[in-house]
Amino acid sequence: MSAWGVIKAVFFTVLTVGFFFIIWVYNPFAHKEVYELPEEVAGIVSDPKSAIEGRDLFKQACSSCHSVRYDGMYLLSLEARPDWEKILKTMGKPIIEKKEGKINIKGYYLPRDVYEAVALQDLENLKASFGKVPPDLSTIYLARGPGYLYHFILDPQKVLPGTSMPKLFFPEYDKEAKVKVAKIVAYLRSVSEPPPSEKAKRVVMGVATVGYFLVMGLILWLYRRRILERMGLH
Amino acid sequence: MLGRILDWVDERTGLKTIYRDQMVEYKVPKNLTFPYVFGVLALITFALQIISGIILIMYYKPVIAHAFDSTNYTIMKEIDFGWLFRHIHAAGANFFLAIVYLHMFTGIYYNAYKKPRELVWIVGWFIYFTLLVTALTGYLLPWGQLSYWGTVVTTEIPASLADAPILKDFFGAIGETISIWMKGGYKLEDLALGRFFGLHVIFLPLVLLGLVGIHLFLVRAAGISNPEGYEIDKKKEPEKVVPFHPYVTLKEGAIAMWYLALFFFFVFFYMSHFLPADNFEPADPLKTPPHIAPEWYLLGFYEVFRSIPSKFWGFVAFNLILLLLLLLPFLDFSPLKSARRRPLFFVMFVVFVISSMALTILGSMAPTPTNAKLGMFFTALVFLFFLSLPVISFIEWGWYKARGGQA
Numbered sequence: 001m002s003a004w005g006v007i008k009a010v011f012f013t014v015l016t017v018g019f020f021f022i023i024w025v026y027n028p029f030a031h032k033e034v035y036e037l038p039e040e041v042a043g044i045v046s047d048p049k050s051a052i053e054g055r056d057l058f059k060q061a062c063s064s065c066h067s068v069r070y071d072g073m074y075l076l077s078l079e080a081r082p083d084w085e086k087i088l089k090t091m092g093k094p095i096i097e098k099k100e101g102k103i104n105i106k107g108y109y110l111p112r113d114v115y116e117a118v119a120l121q122d123l124e125n126l127k128a129s130f131g132k133v134p135p136d137l138s139t140i141y142l143a144r145g146p147g148y149l150y151h152f153i154l155d156p157q158k159v160l161p162g163t164s165m166p167k168l169f170f171p172e173y174d175k176e177a178k179v180k181v182a183k184i185v186a187y188l189r190s191v192s193e194p195p196p197s198e199k200a201k202r203v204v205m206g207v208a209t210v211g212y213f214l215v216m217g218l219i220l221w222l223y224r225r226r227i228l229e230r231m232g233l234h
Numbered sequence: 235m236l237g238r239i240l241d242w243v244d245e246r247t248g249l250k251t252i253y254r255d256q257m258v259e260y261k262v263p264k265n266l267t268f269p270y271v272f273g274v275l276a277l278i279t280f281a282l283q284i285i286s287g288i289i290l291i292m293y294y295k296p297v298i299a300h301a302f303d304s305t306n307y308t309i310m311k312e313i314d315f316g317w318l319f320r321h322i323h324a325a326g327a328n329f330f331l332a333i334v335y336l337h338m339f340t341g342i343y344y345n346a347y348k349k350p351r352e353l354v355w356i357v358g359w360f361i362y363f364t365l366l367v368t369a370l371t372g373y374l375l376p377w378g379q380l381s382y383w384g385t386v387v388t389t390e391i392p393a394s395l396a397d398a399p400i401l402k403d404f405f406g407a408i409g410e411t412i413s414i415w416m417k418g419g420y421k422l423e424d425l426a427l428g429r430f431f432g433l434h435v436i437f438l439p440l441v442l443l444g445l446v447g448i449h450l451f452l453v454r455a456a457g458i459s460n461p462e463g464y465e466i467d468k469k470k471e472p473e474k475v476v477p478f479h480p481y482v483t484l485k486e487g488a489i490a491m492w493y494l495a496l497f498f499f500f501v502f503f504y505m506s507h508f509l510p511a512d513n514f515e516p517a518d519p520l521k522t523p524p525h526i527a528p529e530w531y532l533l534g535f536y537e538v539f540r541s542i543p544s545k546f547w548g549f550v551a552f553n554l555i556l557l558l559l560l561l562l563p564f565l566d567f568s569p570l571k572s573a574r575r576r577p578l579f580f581v582m583f584v585v586f587v588i589s590s591m592a593l594t595i596l597g598s599m600a601p602t603p604t605n606a607k608l609g610m611f612f613t614a615l616v617f618l619f620f621l622s623l624p625v626i627s628f629i630e631w632g633w634y635k636a637r638g639g640q641a
Binding site: 192227 | 264268299300302303306307311317328332336476480481484485487488489490491492494495498499501502503504507511512513514515516520530533587588591594595598599600
């Protein structure tokens with residue numbers, strides 16, 4: 001290739017790679033609000049054990065208004081209903097958890113239309129108090145990320161002025177407040193993200209797949225070189 | 235045994251002759267550069283999209299009460315490897331369009347749209363257009379906030395015809411009719427979702443398959459273009475051509491493997507762009523998100539639309555760019571081919587590439603007055619590229635004649 005050819009090739013390659021880096025990986029021009037998770041609670045959020053404690057905390061503090069359908073968690077007022085268990089078992093799908101080779105039913109998943117129909121009155125009551133139905137939080141972790149959730153739960157008005165979400169945790173009176181909030185975030189994380197064992201499997205799978213294609217490409221390339229030499233096309 | 239089965243099939247179909255004619259005896263220029271691989275990569279991505287799409291369609295439910303949960307619960311959590319197929323499909327859509335854009339720019343650079351390949355380009359343009367519609371219809375299916383509001387904005391765009399300087403009522407009626415026809419009503423509901431689903435999973439893939447078939451046939455019929463920009467006489471210059479198999483198949487096969495390695499790197503380890511966070515919130519018609527922008531592959535057109543002060547002219551401008559792309563073979567009537575031999579064209583090509591990229595990046599930024607001015611500037615440059623083509627062609631005809639008809 002001539003020098004001019006090299007210059008052109010480098011120019012177009014840099015242009016293309018740079019462009020896709022900006023739009024796919026990191027766009028310094030687009031404005032995005034970032035909420036950092038404080039370092040002292042980052043460990044709690046990523047700990048699966050605190051997610052289990054977080055589930056209980058969520059049940060106490062949040063589930064009078066919010067459901068987490070993907071985890072079989074519904075409004076507290078519903079669980080007091082005598083027919084609730086029956087509704088779950090007849091209309092819902094079991095949420096299955098595999099633990100040490102055993103199958104464990106964690107709860108029941110109700111389809112959205114069924115849930116909104118049977119819980120209509122409870123949801124309307126909440127709407128009457130808050131102006132809108134508090135959202136189901138099954139995927140909120142994926143939508144907002146840990147930093148936002150942590151700061152929002154700790155002080156809703158500061159992050160989203162005018163929201164009808166009340167402040168429930170007071171670090172000024174309760175030393176444990178920040179840890180509790182972090183545990184709730186850990187719980188929401190455990191609902192959205194695959195468990196650590198599954199995550200590790202996916203990483204292994206990914207490395208194997210990428211490695212396979214890299215090696216196959218190399219083998220094909222070397223094979224081609226040999227064949228072309230034999231054909232005199234080299 | 236296998237050989238005998240092959241012989242049996244061969245006797246009845248002439249398969250071996252077809253293979254010899256189309257793979258080994260089929261000669262291609264030896265000097266094909268790297269960008270020529272994008273066509274094959276697009277084909278591979280298309281296959282990936284179809285395979286992953288077939289898996290996803292088994293669990294997806296095109297009803298608004300279930301669409302979001304069937305994607306995010308059933309596919310992502312319940313079904314083994316459902317997440318993998320969703321990741322492949324979402325990343326695949328982005329990669330598909332990226333590769334198609336690269337393929338198009340390669341075609342423009344080497345002037346692969348010129349005689350005798352005009353039809354290849356025109357069919358390719360229809361593939362591109364169908365692909366945009368496929369991406370748009372598929373985008374609604376997860377029924378998240380981005381899906382919903384992205385589609386609301388897209389279906390509102392034809393309504394900007396009402397901003398016309400003359401015949402306001404007439405244009406307004408056309409715009410509204412198109413808009414309602416796209417949505418199936420005034421509001422995006424089950425009707426729209428069902429339509430988009432049907433188009434996305436049956437109609438558009440079939441159209442794409444047909445068009446891709448025609449595109450490939452036409453490429454074979456017209457012969458592959460050459461980076462040097464002249465037609466190789468395969469009989470007179472046998473040293474300049476090589477057999478398609480194994481010379482090109484193995485080269486592109488190796489590159490395809492590395493491409494898949496890159497693709498699966500994104501699928502396994504970097505999905506945050508292809509599955510944007512905002513779309514993990516279920517669609518809420520009462521809650522408009524603060525920033526709504528189309529996906530990156532439409533951002534260039536969106537920026538053209540947005541930066542022009544009049545909605546009507548914005549609408550006309552971005553449709554005109556699409557139309558000019560289609561008419562490219564006729565705008566550029568120069569006897570010379572390939573940017574390698576056309577310095578003026580090369581300069582304008584670089585201007586075109588940089589302005590397209592700049593428009594896309596501007597589209598991802600906040601709509602400030604400065605950005606709107608920049609957007610208009612780059613829009614003007616894009617039009618300048620198209621308008622310069624006839625002028626360049628005219629000049630180059632002069633050079634061509636001065637050299638006594640020698641390219």
